[in-house]
Amino acid sequence: MKLSKIAKTIGGKIFGQDIEVKNIKSILTARAEDLTILLDKLYLKDAQKSKACAIVTFTTEVKPKNGILVKNPRKVLPKLLKLFAYEDKQLGISKTASIDDSVKLGKALFIDDYVRIKEKTVIQDNVKIYSGATIGRNVVIGAGTIIYPNVTIYNNTQIGKNCIIHAGAVLGADGFGFERNEKKEWEKVTQLGKVVIGNDVEIGANSCVDRGAIQDTVIGDGTKIDNLVQIGHNCIVGKHNVFSSMAGLAGSTIVGDYCIWGGQAATAGHLTVGNDVTIMGRSGVTKNIKDNEVIQGFPAQNYKKEWKEQAVLRKWARRQLNKEEKTDEE
Amino acid sequence: MKLSKIAKTIGGKIFGQDIEVKNIKSILTARAEDLTILLDKLYLKDAQKSKACAIVTFTTEVKPKNGILVKNPRKVLPKLLKLFAYEDKQLGISKTASIDDSVKLGKALFIDDYVRIKEKTVIQDNVKIYSGATIGRNVVIGAGTIIYPNVTIYNNTQIGKNCIIHAGAVLGADGFGFERNEKKEWEKVTQLGKVVIGNDVEIGANSCVDRGAIQDTVIGDGTKIDNLVQIGHNCIVGKHNVFSSMAGLAGSTIVGDYCIWGGQAATAGHLTVGNDVTIMGRSGVTKNIKDNEVIQGFPAQNYKKEWKEQAVLRKWARRQLNKEEKTDEE
């Protein structure tokens, strides 16, 4: 691929020669035939050692003498890397896929071996379903969605268009609902709700979204969920949120739009989180959170307050320990 | 379904007319043909706006003018929602299920496509096994148990009656046992124990229960395990416990009966936890816990002590920060 072709897609100005590149690799793993990219001045030193023949960069003070100058290399990443993507062009429905006669199948599908699709389910156009995935009854899978291997989608789940569901994810398993009886035993509360996933949602490997009890669990358009995330029953999650790995929402949490959840961050149940909220990694949210808050800690609070309080406590503790050490020495 | 039929099952007294309802939905998602339920006076305002035609409630001060008056609506949930449950009546054994000739099959089974069952395994009556589940050799699956898609059950595992194992769960993978040799490398300790699951146990999606090293990992009757939970090797877990999502037991933990584990709560290995213990969310247990304790924090301790200590520390820190701010201003 020529730099001029790439520049046409990502914007920016070519410097050096309009050479051909084979792959795109990171600064230190790139070989002579590769393009690389400088994302941050932190890596400027590395960029002065790169073996790449060309670079996407915000400065020409780098070793590769050919490349594309852009204002913010990070911003062009989606378009740039897509140029080098492997596209799976397989089409057709495997003879070993087991699809109930009542299933409605769209056009241009790829359904791989050992896929199971049950009664009354609708698979819209251009969907890809990989081997071992199981799709329950009465499910809708929107156009252009990709279901990776060994995914399980329980009955009645609705998935929007252009979603990506990674391997091992489970959508629509029973919410965790039990009531204790007079013998202190837990009686199951049948979970009658379903899971509704919007458009352009990505769900990571082995993540779980549980079905609701008497309402649906909802994930809004454009929300991206990493691996091993838990979304409990009855949660209503808005649009364009990000859930990092191992984040968890207990049941009946309502989340607005444009929120960011750090790794292992979790909320107690029945809370409301506003729009544009950032919950930093490992935080434990125990109360409702207003719009635009950035919170941390457990119980989570404004991150600056949290940091300052932690700092003042630790400072005191260290001074105290220093005093005790001195007393010991005397 | 008529209200009178429902009242017969759940108890309580009908008010308004004995009308027909179609589904049960939450207060705000119910439509004109639906029954709803008021679980808590927190939702009383919502219940005065509900479109439902009927309500299960503890007070008649609600908008739906027909319904069933019960003392504690939460307590009737198991019976009430079960009335509306979809029951999968499929029976029979798929031609594409691969079942070894030595497997003992009970009556009234449903075994779906691409299920694999290996040598000498026993499948008791009324078991349902969904597609993609793999059952190892010498396994016992008790009567009435449901195994959802893509579950993996390793060799020798024993599962009791009326259990529910959700999609992607893994029972009987090797416990995490290694010894370091003189080259600082980790040598595998073969895990010879098995997993033994009691009756009426529910195990959530993508949860893991590891096999023991030289004894069995045991989960007692009636214990309910949410999604993405880890139970390490050699653990002996008693009856009627609840493990919320992302909880974890390191190896060789002994847990009594009627305990509750909050989300992301975890224990170090080789500990003993008594009966009726509550371990609040995100707690890290580092020592043995006596009966009836309610604990929190890391290291976890009595939750009141934990809360008071945290409060007194934070109060001091805030006062300190206020002082510093004032000094800055002066």
Place this chain on the structure above:
Amino acid sequence: MKLSKIAKTIGGKIFGQDIEVKNIKSILTARAEDLTILLDKLYLKDAQKSKACAIVTFTTEVKPKNGILVKNPRKVLPKLLKLFAYEDKQLGISKTASIDDSVKLGKALFIDDYVRIKEKTVIQDNVKIYSGATIGRNVVIGAGTIIYPNVTIYNNTQIGKNCIIHAGAVLGADGFGFERNEKKEWEKVTQLGKVVIGNDVEIGANSCVDRGAIQDTVIGDGTKIDNLVQIGHNCIVGKHNVFSSMAGLAGSTIVGDYCIWGGQAATAGHLTVGNDVTIMGRSGVTKNIKDNEVIQGFPAQNYKKEWKEQAVLRKWARRQLNKEEKTDEE
């Protein structure tokens, strides 16, 4: 198996008679026909009650009057338990396995039912792949490796020799890479890297190792990963590390050799962790860590500092609370 045969394998000196044992079981679960093992003097009392007919022990002050005396019983565990291991001797390729014609198959393979292997993949000698596993295109699986049921291996992944990949694990799913556009929506950054796993690596049930963005995610030789662990994209993990259950590495973390991660321990992204580092359970690592450090807490620091600081703070808080209580009483 005779004690003399066992002693030949594990070393040590026989005492009592050279009797035959049937199984090896833990001290309290062993029956009259079993061998047991005393791992620690903590269990000495139990060992004086064991029903086992023989014992591997460091002292003869135990009830079983026959056995093998060794210096450190824990060190012989790998060899000892391997003697009693069940070995799956199945060979051959199931007719229901779906293997592309371009796949290169080694010798002495076991490939079970409903395994899917795609184009150009290489399966070396003595590999076992259990039912429901899906292997993408252009993958390499090294000699002697075992892939348990329902594992998903994405395109281009490379796995070394003698690895064990437990059920439900996912290798090579897309790293979690998105850029926010001017509409505050998240645009996917195609993940072009692959996953490269060394030799003798074990990966636990339902764990995830993501593919890199423009470089590979690498797990070094001999590293052992427990269940439900997350390794983010671009991570480079060295040799002979141990990751306990629910540990997580955010993206682009570099880890040396011989490190130990406790349960639920996690790192922020773009960090470097040295060699021989121990990260205690539940720790949150927020900065680079030097060789030989033992760290704990969040933000994680030297574990002794962490413990002392926590202790001095708690001591102060308790004294304060005691004072307040006394004041209340007066």
